[in-house]
C-alpha cells in the first residue's frame with residue numbers, strides 16, 4: 001500500500017476555470033512519485049501552463065486537491081521552483097542579484113554572503129553563463145534569460161521544479177547541450193519535476209514519464225512510461241531503438257487525443 005508521506009505529487013480532480021468562464025483544465029488526475037522528471041506535451045490551450053500555475057500557487061482559485069507527500073503542495077516545507085514562459089526575472093536587478101534574492105526568499109535563515117556567492121557562481125557555471133553575473137536581464141538574449149531563470153530555479157534547491165518550455169528560445173545545438181546540463185543538474189538535486197515542452201523528442205529525451213494532455217477537457221491526461229529511454233546514457237538516447245519506438249507510441253496517442 002502506498003504511504004501518503006512519500007507518495008509524491010498527487011493531483012486529484014483538478015479543475016480550473018478562469019474568470020469569465022474559460023475552462024482551462026476539466027479533470028486532471030495524476031499521481032507522480034517524487035524525484036522524477038515528468039514531461040508534459042499537449043496542444044495549445046490544453047492547460048499545460050495552467051497546471052504549472054496551479055501547483056505554483058499562482059491561481060486565485062481552482063477545485064480539486066494538490067498534494068505533495070500527503071500535504072498541500074502549498075505547505076511551507078514544500079519549496080517550489082518555477083521557470084515561467086516569460087522567465088520572471090526582475091529587470092532592475094543583476095543576474096547575480098536575481099538569483100540571490102530567490103535564495104534569500106526561499107531560505108530566509110540564509111547562507112553567509114560569501115557562501116551564497118559561491119553557490120550562485122556554481123549554478124551560473126553549470127548553465128554555461130558564469131560571465132553574465134553582473135548583467136541586467138534586459139541586456140540579455142531570450143536564450144540567456146532562460147538559462148538564468150533555470151539557474152535560479154536550481155539554486156533554491158526546490159522540492160518541486162516546474163518548467164514551462166524552458167528551452168523554447170534556444171537554437172537546436174544549444175538546446176541539446178542544455179538538455180544534457182539540465183539532466184546533470186537535476187541528478188545532483190532530483191526535485192520532482194514537471195517540464196512542459198512542445199517538442200516530442202525533448203519530452204522523450206528528458207522524461208521518466210511523458211504526460212500527454214488531451215484537447216478534450218472531459219478526458220484525462222494519458223501517461224506513457226518512458227523508463228526504457230530515461231535510464232540510458234543521454235548521448236545514446238537519440239539513436240536508440242527505444243527512442244524510435246517511444247516516438248511512434250507517443251505520436252499515436254497524440255493522433256488520438258489532439
Ligand SMILES: Nc1ncnc2c1ncn2[C@@H]1O[C@H](COP(=O)(O)OP(=O)(O)OP(=O)(O)O)[C@@H](O)[C@H]1O
Nearest residue numbers: 018019022023024043044045046047048049050051
Ligand atoms: N489568464 C487567463 N484568463 C482567461 N483565460 C485564460 C488565462 N490563461 C489561460 N487561459 C485560457 O485557458 C486555456 C488553457 O491555457 P494554457 O495557457 O494553460 O494552455 P497551454 O496548454 O499552456 O497553451 P500553450 O501551449 O499555447 O502555451 C486556454 O483556453 C487559454 O485561453
